[in-house]
Structure formats: structure tokens, C-alpha cells
Amino acid sequence: xxxxxxxxxxxxxxxxxxxxxxxxxxxxxxxxxxxxxxxxxxxxxxxxxxxxxxxxxxxxxxxxxxxxxxxxxxxxxxxxxxxxxxxxxxxxxxxxxxxxxxxxxxxxxxxxxxxxxxxxxxxxxxxxxxxxxxxxxxxxxxxxxxxxxxxxxxxxxxxxxxxxxxxxxxxxxxxxxxxxxxxxxxxxxxxxxxxxxxxxxxxxxxxxxxxxxxxxxxxxxxxxxxxxxxxxxxxxxxxxxxxxxxxxxxxxxxxxxxxxxxxxxxxxxxxxxxxxxxxxxxxxxxxxxxxxxxxxxxxxxxxxxxxxxxxxxxxxxxxxxxxxxxxxxxxxxxxxxxxxxxxxxxxxxxxxxxxxxxxxxxxxxxxxxxxxxxxxxxxxxxxxxxxxxxxxxxxxxxxxxxxxxxxxxxxxxxxxxxxxxxxxxxxxxxxxxxxxxxxxxxxxxxxxxxx
Ligand SMILES: [Zn+2]
Numbered sequence: 220x221x222x223x224x225x226x227x228x229x230x231x232x233x234x235x236x237x238x239x240x241x242x243x244x245x246x247x248x249x250x251x252x253x254x255x256x257x258x259x260x261x262x263x264x265x266x267x268x269x270x271x272x273x274x275x276x277x278x279x280x281x282x283x284x285x286x287x288x289x290x291x292x293x294x295x296x297x298x299x300x301x302x303x304x305x306x307x308x309x310x311x312x313x314x315x316x317x318x319x320x321x322x323x324x325x326x327x328x329x330x331x332x333x334x335x336x337x338x339x340x341x342x343x344x345x346x347x348x349x350x351x352x353x354x355x356x357x358x359x360x361x362x363x364x365x366x367x368x369x370x371x372x373x374x375x376x377x378x379x380x381x382x383x384x385x386x387x388x389x390x391x392x393x394x395x396x397x398x399x400x401x402x403x404x405x406x407x408x409x410x411x412x413x414x415x416x417x418x419x420x421x422x423x424x425x426x427x428x429x430x431x432x433x434x435x436x437x438x439x440x441x442x443x444x445x446x447x448x449x450x451x452x453x454x455x456x457x458x459x460x461x462x463x464x465x466x467x468x469x470x471x472x473x474x475x476x477x478x479x480x481x482x483x484x485x486x487x488x489x490x491x492x493x494x495x496x497x498x499x500x501x502x503x504x505x506x507x508x509x510x511x512x513x514x515x516x517x518x519x520x521x522x523x524x525x526x527x528x529x530x531x532x533x534x535x536x537x538x539x540x541x542x543x544x545x546x547x548x549x550x551x552x553x554x555x556x557x558x559x560x561x562x563x564x565x566x567x568x569x570x571x572x573x574x575x576x577x578x579x580x581x582x583x584x585x586x587x588x589x590x591x592x593x594x595x596x597x598x599x600x601x602x603x604x605x606x607x608x609x610x611x612x613x614x615x616x617x618x619x620x621x622x623x624x625x626x627x628x629x630x631x632x633x634x635x636x637x638x639x640x641x642x643x644x645x646x647x648x649x650x651x652x653x654x655x656x657x658x659x660x661x662x663x664x665x666x667x668x669x670x
Contacts, residue, residue: 220241220667220668221255221256221257222238222239222240222252222253222255222256222257223238223239223256223257223258223259223639223664223667223669224236224237224238224239224250224252224256224257224258224259225237225239225259225261225266225641225643226250226252226258226259226260226261227260227261227262227263228261228263228264228265228266228643229261229263229264229265229266229647229648230247230265230266230633231632231633232648234263235247235248235249236248236249236250237250237266237633237641238250238252238256239639239641239664239667240667241639241667242638242639242666242667243636243637243638243639243667244633244634244635244636244637244638244639244641245635245636246635247633247634247635259643259662259669261643263646263647264643264644264645264646264647264661265643265644265646265647265648265651266633266641266642266643266644267409267620267633267641267642267643267644267648268411268620268630268631268632268633268637268640268641268642269409269410269411269412269640269641269642269663269664269665270408270409270410270411270412270587270616270619270620270642271410271411271412271413271414271436271619271620271621271622271623272405272410272412272413272414272577272578272580272585272587272619273414273536273575273576273577273618273619273621273623273626274414274416274515274536274538274577274578274579275413275414275415275416275577275578275579275580275581275585276345276415276416276417276579276580276581276582277398277401277413277415277417277428277431277433277437278396278398278417278424278427278428279314279345279417279580279581280401280580280581280585281396281397281398281400281401281431282312282314282396282581283314283581284397284400284401285308285312286312286313286314286341287299287302287303287306287311287312287313287314288313288314288315289313289314289315289316289317289340289343290315290317290343293317293319294319296321299313299321299332300332300333303329303332303333303338303340304332304333309336309337309392310336310337310338310339310354310391310392311333311336311337311338311339312339312341313338313339313340313341314340314341314343314581315341315343315582316340316341316342316343316349317342317343317548319548319551319552324340324349324379325349325369325377325378325379326349326350326351326352326355326376326377326378327378329349329350329351329352329378330351330352332351333351334351334352334353335353336353337350337351337353337354337356337357338350338351338353338354339351339354339387343545343582344491344582345579345582346381346382346460346463347379347380347381347382348379348380348383348384348387349378349379349380350378350380351378352378354378355376355378357390358387358390358391360390361386361387361389361390362376362380363386366381366462366465367380367381367382367383367386367462368380368381368383369381381462381464382418382419382460382462384417384419385419385420385421385424388423388424395427395430396427396431397431398427398428398431398432398433399431399432401431401433402431402432402433402434402435403670404585405433405435405585406434406435406663406665406670407658407660407663408585408586408587408588408658408660409587409642409644409660409663410435410585410587410663411434411435411436411640411641411642411663411664411665412435412436412437412438412623412640413433413435413436413437413438414437414438414439414440414455414536414577414623414626415428415437415438415439415440415441416440416441416458416487416515416536416577416579417439417440417441417458418440418441418458418459418460418489419441419458419460420439420441420442420446421446422446424441425439425442425446425448425449425452426449428452429448429449429450429451429452434665434666434668434670435665436453436623436640436665437451437452437453438453438454438455438623438624439452439453439454439455440454440455440456440457440458440487441457441458442454443457444457444482444484453623455485455487455511455623455624456484456485456486456487456511456512456513457479457484457485457486457487458486458487458488458489458515459472459475459476459486459487459488459489460489461488461489461490461495461498461499463491463492463494463495466494466495466498467498469498469501469502469505472498472499472502473501473502473505473506474506476502476503476506477506477507480506480507480509483509484509485509485510485511485512485513486503486509486512486513487512487513487514487515487536488503488512488513488514488515489515489516490514490515490516490517490518491516491518491519492518492519493519493520493521493524493557493560496514496517496519496520496524497521497524499514500524500527500528500531503531503533504527504531508531508532508533510532511624512531512532512533512534513533513534513535513536513626514528514533514534514535514536515536516536516537516538516562516579517535517537517562517563517567518541518561518562519557519560519561520560520563520566520567521560522560525563525566525567525569525570525572526570528567528570528572529570529571529572533572534572534573534574534575534625534626534627534628535567535572535573535574535575535627536574536575536576536577536626536627537562537563537564537567537574537575537576537577538562538576538577538578538579538583538590539562539564539576539590539591539593539594539596539615540578540579540583540584540589540590540593541562541579541583542561542562542593542596542598542604542605543589543592543593543597543598543599544583544584544599545583545598546596546597546598546599546600546602546604547598547599547600547602549561549604550598550602550604558604558605559605559607560605561604561605562605562608563605563608564594564608564609564610564615565607565608565609565610566607566608568610568614572627573621573625573626573627573628574618574627575618575619575621575626575627576590576591576594576615576618576619577590577626578590586656586658587616587619588651588655588656588657588658588659588660589655589656590615591612591615591616591619591652591655591656592612592655592656593656594609594610594611594612594614594615595609595612596608596609612652612653612655613648613652616648616652617630638666639664639665639666639667640664640665640666641663641664642660642662642663642664643660643661643662643663643664644659644660644661645659645660645661646659
């Protein structure tokens with residue numbers, strides 16, 4: 220691989236040249252290109268470390284590409300029913316459902332829409348699948364007797380399956396999700412690393428992700444410690460997905476966290492309600508925190524709780540994109556008393572917490588420049604949600620530039636000795652941030668290879 224020299228690029232506010240050899244940045248300053256080196260004229264555009272998305276779901280992102288998007292039929296049940304009926308394939312898969320579309324969805328509603336083909340619809344939260352009767356008949360052998368399989372008074376499944384991805388997979392037609400388009404999309408935004416936050420990843424799922432040969436560096440939260448990982452994959456803090464409608468007793472959660480910590484494994488706890496966050500903070504306090512512990516979402520943080528979280532030293536991985544994409548729904552449906560505490564950012568930083576942004580793709584756009592702009596707290600409909608929680612765009616970018624292991628911590632820099640995961644912008648950084656959500660990325664390099 221020839222050397223690459225980026226000439227006249229902006230690094231830390233200075234115009235410099237950057238020399239890349241093999242997979243490493245070897246010099247920053249005035250560089251005389253060696254014969255044969257590929258020279259990229261930067262024209263003053265910023266050269267950043269590649270961005271890291273701290274929470275997304277790779278296999279779900281690949282599957283979303285071939286699914287009906289319920290979001291585009293919001294408020295139009297007839298349109299959604301027609302889209303499901305005309306979807307290609309044996310099984311119909313739909314994603315992004317919200318009750319605002321047409322209320323509660325179960326087998327009876329789905330049977331009325333599509334009686335003759337198996338249909339499964341994923342709730343926008345990612346935690347719930349809703350199946351019609353033909354689909355339930357095909358997956359009957361994997362339905363267990365846990366509360367995750369909702370049943371009616373007669374004990375018959377209603378079609379609503381909670382956190383059932385892993386248990387459902389063996390009963391679904393085998394298909395290999397194509398991760399290549401996901402990798403390319405992420406590269407187009409300058410993303411060179413991602414943290415997959417899918418809970419309960421088994422060996423098959425890890426193999427599917429490894430086989431995807433993504434150019435990004437990958438950290439997986441959902442793999443148990445006992446699982447040997449294919450090359451190229453690393454495991455991070457262990458993802459604990461709390462059942463929001465059926466939270467575990469404090470003692471049970473404390474014991475689970477303590478057991479993971481005793482093996483040296485930090486935890487990443489999914490907290491989307493005020494109650495689940497309070498429970499998690501209490502359990503972490505009882506178990507004793509471990510560096511690396513993190514809270515996913517922290518969707519509702521009531522006054523005083525951020526200080527408790529800061530004392531535990533946890534990091535928060537938040538999703539400003541939800542404020543933009545779902546903020547109008549929140550304004551219409553969330554208790555007015557809770558609205559000021561939704562998806563906080565500024566108050567968490569002020570409490571001394573490390574905070575990193577993420578997309579939660581496919582549940583929101585994986586475009587980090589859109590997420591950066593979303594820190595303005597303006598919704599799709601133009602309303603403002605929680606203006607006191609606004610943070611500067613550079614602060615959000617800094618979160619994308621923190622490492623996979625330390626979300627919201629130190630910002631990675633372009634300097635000699637670092638891996639050549641880089642992102643060249645068309646313009647200087649200040650201009651790029653001001654223009655967000657416009658995508659300013661001209662070229663992305665992973666391990667010295669550019670695209
Ligand atoms: Zn998620």
C-alpha cells in the first residue's frame with residue numbers, strides 16, 4: 220500500500236500535512252512526500268480522527284433495508300396495511316411501529332390486515348415484535364412461558380413478543396443480512412468505529428457480524444464472556460436490557476451486576492424510564508461501580524439523579540437524534556412534568572458525567588452530522604424540546620471522537636503513532652459544524668485504506 224500524504228489539512232486548528240504509512244499516522248507537520256506517495260490536497264479542510272458511533276445495532280440496520288418502514292405510514296393505518304400486503308418475500312418484516320400509527324398492534328389487528336402470510340412488525344423501541352397468526356404458527360415451537368410472550372386470559376399468545384430477537388431467530392427463514400451497504404453508509408459519514416449494543420448476541424449473530432467484513436472497528440456489548448469471538452470483534456461492557464414493564468427486584472439486578480464485575484466485566488444498562496434509571500443507580504451503588512460502566516439512553520433523568528450517577532463514575536450514551544425525530548411525539552404524549560428531563564445532555568455534563576452521542580441505528584438516523592445538529596433540540600416539526608439541555612455542536616462531535624472504551628472521555632487526536640482511521644472534510648471544522656446536518660465528509664480512511 221503506498222504512503223498517503225494529506226497536504227494542507229486542518230488539524231487541531233493548524234494547517235499541516237499528515238503522513239500515513241501502512242495503517243498508521245507517522246508524521247504531522249511539514250511533510251515532504253516520498254516518491255510514490257499518494258498526495259491528497261486538503262485545501263484547508265479538516266482532517267479528523269474517524270468518528271465512533273457508541274450505540275447502534277448492525278444486524279437490525281442491515282435488515283431494516285429490506286423492511287416496510289412503519290414510520291412513513293404514521294397516522295395512516297390503511298396505508299400501512301397496504302404496504303404490508305404488497306411487501307415482497309415469504310415473510311413480511313416491518314420496523315419502526317409506534318402506537319400513534321393506529322394504536323395497539325396484536326395478532327388480531329394484523330390478521331385483519333394480512334390474513335394469509337406471516338407478518339412481523341417491530342416496535343420503534345426495538346424491544347417488541349408483533350406477529351400475526353400465520354407468523355405465530357410458524358414460530359410456535361420457540362414461544363416460552365416467560366412474561367416476554369404476552370398471552371390473553373385464555374393463555375393464547377397475543378402476538379406480542381418482548382425482547383425476543385435471539386429466541387425468535389432460529390424459527391425464522393435463514394437469511395444472511397448484507398452488512399456491506401451499512402458499512403459503506405457509515406463510511407460516507409466518516410464513521411470508522413461502532414459499538415453494537417444489541418443484547419444477547421449469540422455465536423451465530425457474532426459470526427454474522429464478523430462475516431460482514433465491515434471496514435469499521437467493532438465493539439460488541441451483547442456477547443457473553445464465555446463466547447469466543449471471531450477475529451476482528453471485541454467485547455465491551457455487558458449489555459443489560461431491563462424489562463421496563465416488569466423491572467427486576469433490586470437484589471436480582473445488584474447480584475447480576477456484582478457477578479459481572481467480579482469477572483472484570485463492566486455493564487451497559489438500558490434505561491429508558493425514570494424508574495429503570497433509579498433502580499440501576501441503586502443497584503450500581505450496592506454492587507459497587509466498575510470503570511467502564513455505562514448507562515444507555517438515560518431517556519428520563521429526574522432532578523438530583525445525575526449527581527448520583529456522577530458519583531458512580533458511569534458514562535452516559537445518549538441519542539440526540541430522538542429529540543429531532545421523535546420530539547413532536549414526545550411533546551404530544553409524554554407527561555408535561557417529565558418533558559424537561561427527556562434525553563438530557565447539558566445537565567449531565569454540568570454534573571460531571573461523561574456523555575457520548577450515538578444514533579441507536581436503525582431506530583434513528585445513523586448520520587452523525589444530523590445527530591450533531593440535533594443537539595440544538597429542535598424537532599422535525601420545528602418545536603423546541605428541553606432548550607436548557609442544548610449543547611454546542613463541537614461538544615457532540617467530541618463525543619464521536621472519544622474512544623470506544625471511554626465514551627464521552629478524552630478526544631482522540633490525529634498525531635504520530637495513532638491508527639490511520641481518519642476522516643477528511645471538504646471544509647474547515649468550524650464551517651462543517653455550522654453547516655450540519657449537511658454531510659461535510661469528503662473521504663474516510665480506515666487502517667490506512669481510503670474510500
Ligand atoms: Zn439500542
